[in-house]
Amino acid sequence: MELFRFIFPKSGICNEEELYFRTVPSSGYDNSVTYNEQSQEIKLKKGALISFDTYFNCFSYSKYLKYTWVDCVGISLRITGKFLVRLFAARHESESLNEVLQEHRIESSEISEFKFTHNFTSDRSEGIYYIELTALSDEAVFFGGHYFIDETAHKVNPVKVAFIICTYKREKFVYRNIRTANDYIFSNPRSPVRNNLNFFIVDNGHTIDAAQVESEHVKVFENKNYGGSGGFTRGIIEAYKRSDEYTHVLLMDDDILFEGEVLARTITFLKVLRAERLDICIGASMIREDLPYLQHEAGAFWKGMRVKSIKPNFDLRVREKLVFNEHEEFVNYSGWWYMCIPLSLIDDNNFPLPLFIKMDDMEYGIRLSNKILLVNGIGIWHEYFDFKYRAYLQYYNKRNGTILTAIHFPQFGALAHIVKLLLAMGKQLLKRNYSALNFLLRAYNDFLKGIDFLLQTDEESLNIELIQRSKESLHDGSLIYFPIMLISYGLQFIKMSVKLLHGYRKAAETYRKRMEEATSLDFWCRHLDIEKE
Secondary structure (H helix, E strand, O other), X not given: OEEEEOOOOEOOOEOOHHHOOXXXXXXXXXXXXXEEOOOOEEEEOOOOEEXXXXXXXXEOHHHHHHHEOOOEEEEEEEEEEEEEEEEEEEEOOOOOOOEEEEEEEEEEEEEEEEEEEEEOOOOOOOEEEEEEEEEOOOOEEEEEEEEEOOOOOOOOOOOOEEEEEEEOOOHHHHHHHHHHHHHHHHOOOOOOOOOOEEEEEEEOOOOOOHHHHOXXXXXXXXXXXXXXXXXXXXXXXXXXXXXXXXXXXXEEEOOOEOOHHHHHHHHHHHHOEOHHHOOOEEEOEEEEOOOOOEEEEOOEEEOOOOEEEOOOOEEOOOHHHHHHHOOOOOOOEOOOXXXXXXXXXXXXXXXXXXXXXXOHHHHHXXXXXXXXXXXXXXXXXXXXXXXXXXXXXXXXXXXXXXXXXXXXXXOOOXXXXXXXXXXXHHHHHHOOOHHHHHHHHHHHHHHOOOHHHHHHOOHHHHHHHHHHHHOOOOOOOOOOOHHHHHHHHHHHHHHHXXXXXXXHHHHHXXXXXXXXXXXXXXXXXXXXXOOOO
């Protein structure tokens, strides 16, 4: 059974070569290593070397050993010419990052496949394995390969994943990502996972041309514009209705960029999970689209009042960072840019909260309270969040963050939120983002209305109103108005602090005690105006 394939850079996806392979040229030639994107092959002159201690092509042996029944991996390489093949281990907290595990000399005058296996049952460290190829002749060519396992002694888990894309008027991204899936999986007769997934596109903007994308593997659902939480929940409900067919849902942002192989790797990992690990979730590292080698985070930890990104700003071209990526740290949520959840964790009263956008992924991840796995090679590119800043987003961040804390971290009371509001308002004042201050105050005011506000609000109308108000000029950036704004909003902060002292506990209790009213299947079907069955 194929675990995953070696992949190479592609125009339109990523050209950052060192995420795929590294080269050491031969001293006797200027162009001793050449990569042909069209034919997907790498040619080497004698003495040149390519190494796969890279994000997309290393083997995360410690994660496979801990979470799956895989303890022996095979490597298949397609070559012509003469090569020295070496298998290396790079281990976390090890003095040596280059332990040779196996070495082979191979030669062929025509394209041939070379296979070998390595048993790692006793390797209890954390780290990666990787292949290094040294050309021992001119015109040596590497045509690709894959990692594989012998599944005959084990039961392969039945897996079918509903990949859910929630979108609002971003058709070009959706069409692009469906093309990627079609080209790599659905239209590829050699894909080992083409019958293990389908796409559900939830169209909140009613702008997707279904005729362009629908097929036996892709279905479009028009939906009310109730934000990401409403769109993703609609997709979850559609998969939940078909739970006799689907085992997992995978929530995916519409504007991410991904390698088709990432989808396949996610599915094959699910297929080989140990029986006691079947309920784990699989997240993806977010890699910055503007700096396509820089990992924004690999999961995160919400501490009750603030978030801690795990392994932020990692340069994934650096082998030491890849090895440290294998070291597990506590994670209680992973972003819905790419998050796979077993349907076995979901029941009639356990759907996401109607938070529109922001913090819905955090709250749901914490509520499911299951292991979230992050692994090298399962990552996506996404626009950096700082580039998406809008003043009205402060409303969702603060309202929803306060709801999340009220439900899951009751030890934080009104005083903690008053301090948080003070710091947030002070930050926006110093940056002279005066328009953001109204959204901060409104966020806490709406929180104090309790869960009935979530249950009764028309989310689309609220969002339209917030966007309109964000267009109103409040002299943002003006230093002249700073003293006036300082006094005005200082007084409003005092008023809100008094409100929080008197009303926080009562409001927080409504979210904790009545949360199921807003997370039930019955509520969501009424809210979205869809059939329950």
